[in-house]
Amino acid sequence: MEYDQLLQMFLDHQGEYLSGEEISNRLGISRTAVWKQINKLREQGYDFEAVSRKGYRLVHQPDKLKHLDVVKALQGCQYGGQLKLLETTTSTQEEIRIWADQGADNGALVIAEEQTLGRGRQGRRWMSPSGKGVWMSLLLKPELPLADASRLTLLTAVAVCRALRSITGLEIGIKWPNDLLINGKKICGILVESAGEDGKIRYCVVGIGIDVNLEAQDYAEELSHRATSLKIEGNQNYDRAVIIGAVMKEMEFLMTSFLEQGFSTIANLWEALSVTLGKTITVRTYQGEMIGVAEELDSSGGLKLRKPDGNIEIVYSGEI
């Protein structure tokens, strides 16, 4: 409570110093309490300059997604019609899975400012610091066979790649099956988890993590060679609400195309954005390693690999 009022005071007096005494009088709390509230705001990413005999001055506000901004960015889009915007969560994938089991609709969307246990593929951790990325999970309930789940992985990569290219103008490519790269470094991870009954999809949860406004120092050294952000590559801050809106609109457009006209359009788009096709690659699958030239997508969403002996092998999941 006091803490909202305190923040409002600073927002009303931007650039000005407010003395501890003044604040304490206006809010009717002790000076120790003022100091505690300021520290709470600091934990949330607000920065204050403290000058003796002058008081405190707000010098930095964190980038916060506002519900209204997200809703505006999603206008005209069915996806996100059910929307949860969370300050923090262990993982948006877990949040939406619980929501799905409670009956959330097709298109339900969970966005978090921060994930404390964000997950990538194969159980790996996904770093999701507060306020700097788009960490979100979308619920899809398409009437499709389970065999199509791997196509949804490819479709999501196309949707995010197209949305980010159109917003940033950066040369973003898709590494099979679903990593997005700029100059060989990863800027987005996608994780599609499915729940099925017999041969049919019950629901899919599409997890999307985009490194938007992370700075170089946000990456540990071992990560900095493999990962980057839109801000680092584009030298500017990007509006996360706009990115969320653009990605959801692309997702909805491509899903409609898939359900109404089949997968070939999406396969073509994927191939055009791919940085994998035409290269000799090594794929680690659970059946072992395979080397070959990535030729094209096959009709079911697998990757056609021409092996050194000339034979074609189709791989559906693995690690390049």
Next chain:
Amino acid sequence: MEYDQLLQMFLDHQGEYLSGEEISNRLGISRTAVWKQINKLREQGYDFEAVSRKGYRLVHQPDKLKHLDVVKALQGCQYGGQLKLLETTTSTQEEIRIWADQGADNGALVIAEEQTLGRGRQGRRWMSPSGKGVWMSLLLKPELPLADASRLTLLTAVAVCRALRSITGLEIGIKWPNDLLINGKKICGILVESAGEDGKIRYCVVGIGIDVNLEAQDYAEELSHRATSLKIEGNQNYDRAVIIGAVMKEMEFLMTSFLEQGFSTIANLWEALSVTLGKTITVRTYQGEMIGVAEELDSSGGLKLRKPDGNIEIVYSGEI
């Protein structure tokens, strides 16, 4: 406590009357307490005859699965190596799903005497009265693409059908995709639920419900035309532990065959046991109704339907 001792007294004196006074003296509890404990046993399916001046006589024991019997029946089988035998649960599918998320191994098995919210396909209720059926769920973690989940449905139908035929000698057939029938009535339901990541199976939970020793009066009238039990058809009680062991051994045998040699053997077994092939059927799928002659399984586990116009359509899930 007292209640275990009380039961043991009756088991030690089968066919004899035990007076309330005698019991009360031996267990050191009041006669009212004796009466309460006897009622508790009655709730569990034990039946007593009460004759004044003689006392109580045990006249019926419920059929209870004993842990040791199940373990013995599973000897030589990897499946069931992690085993939970529950008195009652809402649903063995939910139990094993939670267990899977907590890290249960391939082959973990949950068996319940009774399910209070047993589920069949498409969210339907599955009647699972206490002590009369095999209600169980098996966890599988095969390294297979998600597209193979529908094959696991067919494989399970073959496994259960073969196990029950060999134990009962009854003419049991498979109705596509996975109902088991005797004389057109259902005696077993199978529900395979999958969790996947991208194109790959993370785990499958195979739910199997077999109506073993249900009596005619256990079926509501609207069910009695469509469902039956092994006891009704075979005119005898069957040992549920033996059935569990036989089904698990068949499952393990067929899974090994599938993983090592591919699906064609299992497809052949399925076709040989099918009561669907060669018949003109109507399939309700989410794309609408389709009429045609069921010709054979296709290589991916779908059913090939020859439509009246001569075209072949492959269906992966639906209702006949």
